[in-house]
Amino acid sequence: GENVEQHPSTLSVQEGDSAVIKCTYSDSASNYFPWYKQELGKRPQLIIDIRSNVGEKKDQRIAVTLNKTAKHFSLHITETQPEDSAVYFCAAISTGNQFYFGTGTSLTVIP
Amino acid sequence: DAGITQSPRHKVTETGTPVTLRCHQTENHRYMYWYRQDPGHGLRLIHYSYGVKDTDKGEVSDGYSVSRSKTEDFLLTLESATSSQTSVYFCAISESGGNTGELFFGEGSRLTVL
Numbered sequence: 359g360e361n362v363e364q365h366p367s368t369l370s371v372q373e374g375d376s377a378v379i380k381c382t383y384s385d386s387a388s389n390y391f392p393w394y395k396q397e398l399g400k401r402p403q404l405i406i407d408i409r410s411n412v413g414e415k416k417d418q419r420i421a422v423t424l425n426k427t428a429k430h431f432s433l434h435i436t437e438t439q440p441e442d443s444a445v446y447f448c449a450a451i452s453t454g455n456q457f458y459f460g461t462g463t464s465l466t467v468i469p
Numbered sequence: 470d471a472g473i474t475q476s477p478r479h480k481v482t483e484t485g486t487p488v489t490l491r492c493h494q495t496e497n498h499r500y501m502y503w504y505r506q507d508p509g510h511g512l513r514l515i516h517y518s519y520g521v522k523d524t525d526k527g528e529v530s531d532g533y534s535v536s537r538s539k540t541e542d543f544l545l546t547l548e549s550a551t552s553s554q555t556s557v558y559f560c561a562i563s564e565s566g567g568n569t570g571e572l573f574f575g576e577g578s579r580l581t582v583l
Contacts (some may be wrong), residue, residue: 359528364511375549392572401559401574447511455500455519455566456527461511 360385360436364460371438379433379463381448383412388450391431392457393426396445407448438467450469472496483583485553489551490578492560494540498573499568501543503527503535505556508578511557518543519566524529550582 361384370379383391392407408415408422408431415422419438426429435442448460472495482488492501502517504527514527516535524535532554534546547554560575 380550394572403574406572409573435535436500448574454525455563456514456517457502457563457572459504460513460515461509 359454359456360388360450360458361449362450362458362460364448364463364465367461368384368464368466370466371469373426373438373440375438377435377438377465377467379446379448379459379465380430381432381450381460382428382430383458384429385431385450385452386426388452390451391422392449392451393420393422393433394447394449396447396462398444404449435465438465440467440469444466471564473551473560473573473575475578476560477578478576479579481581481583482550484551485549488550488580488582490545490558490560490580492543492545492562492575494543494562496562496564496573498562498564500559500563501527501537502563502572503533503543503545505529505554506559513538514543515545515558534536547580548581550580552582554580555582556580 364381389410395405396402416431421434448457476491503515506511513529518524518537536544558578561572563570
């Protein structure tokens with residue numbers, strides 16, 4: 359099966375700075391890479407995703423990049439705000455309808 | 470939010486007792502999943518279903534069984550609960566599964582096994 363690694367496990371940034379979270383995957387057949395945000399005590403929710411035929415995708419202050427050759431993808435958050443504080447999970451989906459998640463990154467934005 | 474509910478939301482039980490968690494959806498989505506969330510491990514797939522009576526194992530399926538007799542319900546059973554199964558359990562649904570379909574999560578069920 360797929361193996362997804364995520365780094366860092368914790369990240370603290372000053373408000374207004376950028377945050378970057380990186381993930382690697384093992385299965386070259388994986389073709390869909392979503393990112394989920396989980397606020398404290400809440401359910402994970404999709405914030406952005408990217409498909410294997412696209413190298414970058416942006417949605418306001420968040421962007422995701424994908425390097426299929428190196429099998430890694432990253433989440434970029436610019437102009438961070440306190441409400442960005444949460445746990446972020448990357449995931450990869452291969453051919454078996456299974457969503458494999460990374461271990462999560464706890465992001466703290468310091469006002 | 471997608472129509473997905475989990476029950477019970479909180480449960481405390483003793484080692485060796487059976488436990489069943491229920492996931493109910495009103496979206497008529499084909500795919501349903503059970504995950505467990507533990508600190509340092511992220512979300513790990515226990516079992517998933519790709520249709521009525523069609524299920525498959527995930528990466529941490531030992532000690533768990535599932536059943537799906539109707540499109541809207543997916544049950545997770547711990548036949549004999551152990552302390553290592555203390556966790557937060559999330560059900561999730563997807564319309565198209567691995568074919569780039571979004572995964573919608575329930576609110577989670579916190580299980581404590583004493």
